[in-house]
Amino acid sequence: MELAIKIYGAIAKQTATPRELEAELLLRAATRLQAVHDAWEGVGPTLDNALLDNRRLWTLFIDSVLSDTNPLPRETRQNLGNIGIFKRSR
Numbered sequence: 647m648e649l650a651i652k653i654y655g656a657i658a659k660q661t662a663t664p665r666e667l668e669a670e671l672l673l674r675a676a677t678r679l680q681a682v683h684d685a686w687e688g689v690g691p692t693l694d695n696a697l698l699d700n701r702r703l704w705t706l707f708i709d710s711v712l713s714d715t716n717p718l719p720r721e722t723r724q725n726l727g728n729i730g731i732f733k734r735s736r
Contacts, residue, residue, distance in 0.1 A: 668707075671703055672703070675699060675700045675703050678695075678696040679696050681696075682696050704730045704733045707726070708727055708730040708731060711723050711726040711727050712724075712727045
């Protein structure tokens, strides 16, 4: 059963749109942060790992949004970049 789940996950990632993949990554990061919050006592390295992964994710988003090849309007890209910088610093 576990192998089937891994295969299904790999296929889903291959067929996902960039927007779906971004949504999945954000949801996964938020879920990890919520789990840390819910089990606050004795979180240890779980907190550090969740925060590091969240920071890495937002760094990738910032790089993508602020890239000159990004088709979004400049103002939208700048606003998203500002959100990303704020989120990454938290």
